Amino acid sequence: MNADRKNSLRRRNIALAVVLGGLAVGFYVAFFVVVGNS
Amino acid sequence: MSNAHAAHDGHHDDHEHHGPPPGLMRWIKTTNHKDLGTLYLWFSFTMFMIGGMMALVIRAELFQPGLQLVDPGFFNQMTTMHALVMIFGGVMPGFVGLANWMIPMMIGASDLALPRINNWGFWLLPFAFLLLLSTLLVPGGGPAAGWTMYPPLVLQSADALPMLIFAVHLMGISSITGAINIVVTILNMRTPGMTLLKMPLFVWTWLITAYLLIAVMPVLAGAVTMLLTDSFFGTTFFNAAGGGDPVMFQHIFWFFGHPEVYIMILPAFGIVSMIVPTFARKHLFGYDSMVYAVASIAFLSFIVWAHHMFTVGMPVAGELFFMFATMLIAVPTGVKVFNWVATMWKGSMTFETPMLFAIAFIFLFTIGGFSGLMLAIVPADFQYHDTYFVVAHFHYVLVPGAVFSIMAGVYYWLPKWTGHMYNERVGQLHFWLTTIFVNVTFFPQHFSGLAGMPRRIPDYAVQFTEFNMISSVGAFGFGFSQLILLYVVVSCIRGGKPATSRVWEGARGLEWTVASPAPYHTFETPPDLPDEEITSAQEAHV
Numbered sequence: 001m002n003a004d005r006k007n008s009l010r011r012r013n014i015a016l017a018v019v020l021g022g023l024a025v026g027f028y029v030a031f032f033v034v035v036g037n038s
Numbered sequence: 039m040s041n042a043h044a045a046h047d048g049h050h051d052d053h054e055h056h057g058p059p060p061g062l063m064r065w066i067k068t069t070n071h072k073d074l075g076t077l078y079l080w081f082s083f084t085m086f087m088i089g090g091m092m093a094l095v096i097r098a099e100l101f102q103p104g105l106q107l108v109d110p111g112f113f114n115q116m117t118t119m120h121a122l123v124m125i126f127g128g129v130m131p132g133f134v135g136l137a138n139w140m141i142p143m144m145i146g147a148s149d150l151a152l153p154r155i156n157n158w159g160f161w162l163l164p165f166a167f168l169l170l171l172s173t174l175l176v177p178g179g180g181p182a183a184g185w186t187m188y189p190p191l192v193l194q195s196a197d198a199l200p201m202l203i204f205a206v207h208l209m210g211i212s213s214i215t216g217a218i219n220i221v222v223t224i225l226n227m228r229t230p231g232m233t234l235l236k237m238p239l240f241v242w243t244w245l246i247t248a249y250l251l252i253a254v255m256p257v258l259a260g261a262v263t264m265l266l267t268d269s270f271f272g273t274t275f276f277n278a279a280g281g282g283d284p285v286m287f288q289h290i291f292w293f294f295g296h297p298e299v300y301i302m303i304l305p306a307f308g309i310v311s312m313i314v315p316t317f318a319r320k321h322l323f324g325y326d327s328m329v330y331a332v333a334s335i336a337f338l339s340f341i342v343w344a345h346h347m348f349t350v351g352m353p354v355a356g357e358l359f360f361m362f363a364t365m366l367i368a369v370p371t372g373v374k375v376f377n378w379v380a381t382m383w384k385g386s387m388t389f390e391t392p393m394l395f396a397i398a399f400i401f402l403f404t405i406g407g408f409s410g411l412m413l414a415i416v417p418a419d420f421q422y423h424d425t426y427f428v429v430a431h432f433h434y435v436l437v438p439g440a441v442f443s444i445m446a447g448v449y450y451w452l453p454k455w456t457g458h459m460y461n462e463r464v465g466q467l468h469f470w471l472t473t474i475f476v477n478v479t480f481f482p483q484h485f486s487g488l489a490g491m492p493r494r495i496p497d498y499a500v501q502f503t504e505f506n507m508i509s510s511v512g513a514f515g516f517g518f519s520q521l522i523l524l525y526v527v528v529s530c531i532r533g534g535k536p537a538t539s540r541v542w543e544g545a546r547g548l549e550w551t552v553a554s555p556a557p558y559h560t561f562e563t564p565p566d567l568p569d570e571e572i573t574s575a576q577e578a579h580v
Contacts, residue, residue, distance in 0.1 A: 009227070013152060013222050013226050014152075016151075016221070016222045016226060017151070017155075017218050017219075017222050020217075020218040020221055020222070020252055021218055023252060023253075024252050024256050027252075027253065027256035027257065027260075028256035028260050031256065031257055031260040031290075032260055032263075032264075035260070035275065035286065036275070
């Protein structure tokens with residue numbers, strides 16, 4: 001695999017991981033807000 | 039030789055010098071998916087042994103009515119810790135180990151997408167469980183309120199509580215990082231030509247499981263954080279005196295807990311869906327419907343949580359909704375069972391150890407599924423709730439279900455990992471002893487439960503004695519039979535008949551195109567996807 005393709009794949013991997021990690025953290029925080037206000 | 043084979047072999051020649059570094063640091067610093075898969079699997083086995091010993095303490099105490107061996111407080115610690123260790127330390131890391139080893143090889147990727155996070159995710163686990171197990175040594179002992187950690191009881195856990203909560207957070211972080219890694223790997227790193235509906239079923243089930251993990255582990259983390267703040271920072275999330283609601287914890291916990299059940303069974307469906315076609319020498323029947331069934335089960339798992347708490351008191355409309363939603367899960371689950379049977383139908387079947395475990399899985403998991411349907415019926419559940427019938431139900435789902443599938447997977451892929459065939463006779467001995475003893479252990483618990491024996495008690499009325507004695511004998515037989523598995527695995531690592539690349543005559547998929555043992559680095563160049571390696575039924579024109 002050439003270097004450009006490798007870097008592009010790495011960027012896409014990190015981007016998707018950040019989105020998914022953000023979702024997980026978002027669920028955690030949203031949960032606190034919802035339950036705390038219920 | 040297939041193109042994939044050729045691509046791999048070329049790569050292997052180039053990098054033969056590039057093996058793992060020697061010594062202990064290899065295992066601490068490794069970012070290699072195969073090394074980490076091995077670590078996860080050994081960790082899982084160790085936890086199975088520790089959790090198993092706790093189960094034997096429970097069963098030894100319950101061999102006779104009356105208090106014999108341990109005091110009731112310690113008994114409660116054993117039931118709580120047994121569940122936590124088995125669920126978070128045994129079953130989940132077992133599946134993650136199999137995913138680490140196999141998913142990159144199945145989709146033609148060189149490794150998981152985030153190898154350093156993979157290392158971190160694994161190495162959180164030993165510390166999490168060291169922390170959890172060390173609660174047994176602190177004043178007041180370990181947590182004893184059950185793995186469900188219901189307040190207000192769990193808030194009496196003294197010094198163990200913050201340790202338990204921190205350990206659960208660590209396990210959660212490990213699970214979430216692992217899940218993110220798996221989703222990213224599957225979505226971004228499949229070899230060209232492997233569309234989603236050409237992926238092996240094990241990959242599909244893990245993709246959906248990983249989404250479930252990302253969705254529900256933060257919920258568990260939130261719930262235990264609230265326990266922490268209730269206990270130490272003056273909040274009253276679950277304290278009625280301060281305007282909170284202890285029943286709300288149960289809703290939150292089971293919103294995590296029911297999808298967690300499927301987190302522990304969907305990868306098992308994937309493993310069985312890989313093994314049955316191999317030993318039936320046919321393509322999997324109804325590949326698409328299998329994928330949709332897994333997705334349906336995952337969706338339904340979010341809307342059935344309150345069936346764990348029918349007796350807590352809820353509106354009849356709520357009970358009806360959760361009852362019918364729960365029963366609905368039987369439909370996609372039935373699709374899967376019938377598809378496995380249809381795959382075997384008129385197949386050229388042989389019964390090596392992985393296939394024996396897979397067939398036992400189909401039979402025995404279905405028994406657990408049926409008792410689950412019984413428990414879904416609200417008026418019946420009022421009778422069964424918190425009895426040994428529930429214990430029998432979830433052990434049928436988790437032991438001959440999840441654990442058997444892990445064992446099946448280990449036997450199936452062991453030659454690929456070690457390069458040696460395991461001893462088939464000893465493997466089959468392990469299977470038969472395990473299967474007989476698992477039924478001796480758990481089947482009588484249906485009867486004691488229906489007769490009214492409550493769960494989580496160290497003593498019981500004398501009329502339950504015989505069923506408990508049988509169950510305890512079975513548990514010791516089951517526990518000691520697992521030493522045979524240890525023997526098989528260790529002797530297979532040390533030597534044995536060399537394994538070929540494909541290992542099993544009927545096996546299909548990219549993982550079987552690489553040498554056995556699988557080289558340290560595989561598929562650094564994405565392989566071609568030859569038609570004969572495609573696992574999807576319709577692609578193979580069956």
